[in-house]
Amino acid sequence: MHPKKQLLDDAAKLLLAELEGKELTARERNQIPLQEMATQDPSERILNMNEVALGYTEAQVRIEAMRCLQCKTKPCVKGCPVGIDIPAFIHEAEKGNYAQAVSIIKESSLLPSVCGRVCPQELQCQMYCTVGKAKKDVEQSVSIGRIERFVADYTREHGLDEIPHVGDNSGKSVAIVGSGPASISAAADLRREGHRVVLFEALHKAGGVLVYGIPEFRLPKEIVEYELEILRKMGVEIRLNYLVGKTRTVDELFDKDGFDAIFVGSGAGLPRFLDIEGENSIGVFSANEYLTRSNLMKAYAKTNALTPMYRSKRVAVFGAGNVAMDAARTAKRLGAEVVSIIYRRTEAEMPARREEIAHAKEEGIEFLYLLAPKRIIPGEDGRVKEVEVIECKLGPEDEDGRRRSMMIEGTESLRSYDTVIVAIGNDSNPLIKATTDGIETSHKGTFIVDPSTCATSLEGVYAGGDIVLGAATVILAMGQGRKAARAMNEYLATL
């Protein structure tokens, strides 16, 4: 079902005329229907890169906000990794005070227009929502993410966002390594205290995973650019093409450039492969490479882009997280006829956001469950020809509480593909560890930090985001950036 925005808006306006100004009882609020969000029609959107989800209309956002029961116990807030005062911002949205709603969100989260789009709300705030619980269906919870997205888009589009106040020059300076969500949040909070803040980004565009990883159809790049522009207006310097660990080491940033503290938010940048036979055949890509070509290098714009994109008819995607969905849906948009997600567990265990899975299905992505790739078979030209898969069954839960996948011997079969995209996660980037003495890391290569301050084993060096968490979410990365900035502001005050 792909209701048009107009129809949804008409229905919401009628309802709003009826409910506006009334004192609503909990019972009445419970009866308000969940507001669907309009999307581009699947048959159209697989032909373009534009955003799929079109967002609420103003009438819709106010109706959806009315569904919130304003629980005194605020269970939703407990589900939010950064503890946004959700009922408070929803209350403002209900009244039409969108700028006020955004300032409430910004007390805890700097990037509502991003998080409203990419947070897995069904596993966070919306999982704990009383409305969803009462209806025994998390999909009936108040659509907190969609409301967040609307209010943030509204203030951006209406020029209502204020540039955060920057304190008097503290005389201290901070280097921030990377420019993804953790770094953006840390940069803003450090700059507010009047420190000089320089963000070092290795690529030729800032934004980290928001730019190279998440496709345009899920997160328009102009939103990321807008958020970076706010940082620039606050006086944060953004230095592109600067790889800390190579252009300068962490030690040199202290000794040569005189920085007083460093925040490392360099992400989980090293793609994992399965280490199976044939994985270096032509036509096997990491999801990072596939998405970077399309997103950062704009290779989807075939007539303009100088970076080529592999031409595929039949694509196998290994993995079932958001990155796998992004890669599969990108492949579809670039003209693949068959795109299969190959996953060794079942839909219930898939780590991707529910909305992305639903959108992928609507777009004709095939989901093959309980199936694991065993080897990739190239043709004589070295290009991918087939993938040998083996059937799996679910076994007992592992230490993470996820059911183990077990291969069933003797169930191998061949499936025909010309392209394979490996989306089974990333390891942390080893560069800073390799070039910085005294940084303590786990056996996985992630930085070990004090959980309350994000301080590393080196004085003055803090870290957050995927370099600490492994591959996590935007909101968790942002939360760590803020936590680190708070501790760094205290540390800088003692110097």
Place this chain on the structure above:
Amino acid sequence: MNKIIAKKQLSATVFQMEIEAPEIAEARKAGQFIILQLGGEFDERIPLTIADADPVKGTITIIFQAVGESTHHIALLKEGDYIENLLGPLGNPTDVRHYGHVVCTGGGIGAAPLFPIVEAMKAAGNRVTVILGARTKELVILEEKMRAVADEVIIVTDDGSYGEKALVTEPLKRICETTQVDCVVAIGPPVMMKFVSLTTKPFGIYTIVSLNTIMIDGTGMCGGCRVTVDGRTRFVCVNGPEFDGHLVDWDNLLLRMGTFKAQEEEAHHRCLIGLDAKEGEA
């Protein structure tokens, strides 16, 4: 933004540029490379080896061949123009040590990244023999600079228009047979590096090759540059660019280099049409 200080055309398709990049000039060591992106929304990221650097002036020198659409665009830039994005130095420096007698072999444009290694090997007290190979005389580059540094320079061309009519492997084999060689460095087209490695293998001579594979970010993020070395997958950008030539799976590397062959041929065609138009205007 990086200003082009000097530009020189070394042959019909080979260009040399000295570019302002103070931090890279200060940090770089022989064997490392940069990634260049012209700055447009649709421009490619291209890995290029650093041919020389002047930390005092704060400049690096690149030498490249205009073979594809992007390198043609770069070749059109003039002195005083700017290159918007320049990242580096990337990769690991060459394993420069006192080996004894080092033979440095450069194929075509590979002479450019070879030069700083020749210098560094010489500075480390080695006796250095250089073999430069090219298709034809006018594609032989850096001969004078090499002669100024190396103990001996041998030139070969495919067509015999200059030096010996031979492939680089022929004088290399002769030297390996007649004198003590302790290390061979080879930089050039993958086929040439493959055959250099095959030539030195029976002699058991440690052979360093510098790979220039398909690459996007150059920081370990994309894995497009992966090669099989000694049965393991390695990333050229962070584990290389130099590897033991006897352990590289050359056939897989050669296949992978052709991943986008069809698209590149189309782009090249488009680009030639574009260049013709520009020449017509001038």
